[in-house]
Amino acid sequence: MPDPRPLDFTGERFTPECVREMAYEHWHRYAWAAELVEGLDVLDAACGEGYGSHLLAARARSVTGLDIGEEAVAHARERYARDNLSFDQGDATTLPYEDDRFDVVVSFETLEHLEAQETLLAEFRRVLRPNGFLVISSPDRKTYSDETGYDNPFHVRELYRDEFESLVSATFPAFRLYGQKLMFVSALWNLATAEGRQFQTDENGSIHSGSTPDYPPLYFIAVAAAREESLPPVPGLSLYGDRSESVYRHYNEEVAKHIRAGHLLAERDAEIERLKTKLARPWWRRLLGRS
Structure with missing residues (x-):
């Protein structure tokens, strides 16, 4: 059966047909x-069109994708088929599941779309088993909005880091916070070992090293649980890209366009100067073709 027609991209819900920067972040x-x-x-709360639930189901025992959008759920059911994957329509702040139903709740880029954030976290805690954990993300208001001047019309309540930490810890006392940001990365590592270091130059050219990237995150991701022993082991650093290097290729294409445009402007400037010089000659010299 051919894939159903992709959902229209409205700017509110990511679809797998999106490319480059947005695709990197979500995938x-x-x-x-x-x-x-x-x-x-696993419960994938606010699963959208279902691509993420399908990806999780390749590893999980079972995945239930939940979304409030009727069209999104219908699309997910048609497009993604696995024996251990199902999709339900419902509101994440009033989950249609019994207590202690899931080992994990995953909810990416949901929080900022809601005013009732405390209710959302309480519902996640209710449906998690005693040893379960939550994986939740949300943009950092400081770097996402304040520093860029960007006003996302679909966001209702964005949080600063301290607000996000306070919100999560009030319901899930044990949590670890991770940062996410899209950037160009040059990776250099010893092929015989898994160890490595991160290096960065400052505006003065001095080199600084560390075990993790020293950049302000654009998004925060929390892995949270009721108890410390329930938290899963998580690598300290993770990198993602695509083999066609689409972001870097797009960057190079845009640079090449600017270079070509610069050459064209230089040629036109030279032609304008030539015409100005020609027009500055006396009219009778121009008429006789004399210099």
């Missing part, structure tokens, strides 16, 4: 989370 979160859910029962 990376789910690829990262998939490493944590091996053999577990």
Whole structure:
């Protein structure tokens, strides 16, 4: 059966047909989370068109995708078929599941779309088993909006880091916070070992090293649980890309366009100067073709 027609991209819900920067951000979160859910029962809350639930289901024992959008759920059911994957329509703040139903709740880029954030977290805690954990993300208001001047019309309540930490910890006392940001990365590592270091130059050319990237995150991702021992082991650093290097290729194409435009402008400037010089000659010299 051919794939159903892709959902229209409205700017509110990511679809797999999106490319480059947005694709990196969204696919990376789910690829990262998939490493944590091996053999577990997972709820993907606000799953959208279902691509992430499908990715999680490759590793999990079972995945239930939930979304409030009727069209999105119908699309997900048609497009993504696995024996251990199902999709339900419902509101994430009033989950249609019994207590202690899931081992993991995953909810990416949901929080900022809601005013009732405390209710959302309480519902996640209710449906999680005693040893279950939550994986949740949300943009950092400081770097996402304040510093860029960007006003996302679909966001209702964006949070600063301290607000996000306070919100999560009020319901899930044990949590670890991760940052996410899209950037060009040059990776250099010893092929015989898994160890490595991160290097960065400052505006003065001085080199600084560390074990993690020293950049302000654009998004925060929390892995949270009721108890510390319930938290899964998570790698300290994760990198994501595509083999065609689409972001870097697009960047090079745009640079090449600017270079070509610069050459064209230089040629036109030279032609304008030539015409100005020609027009500055006396009219009778121009008429006789004399210099």
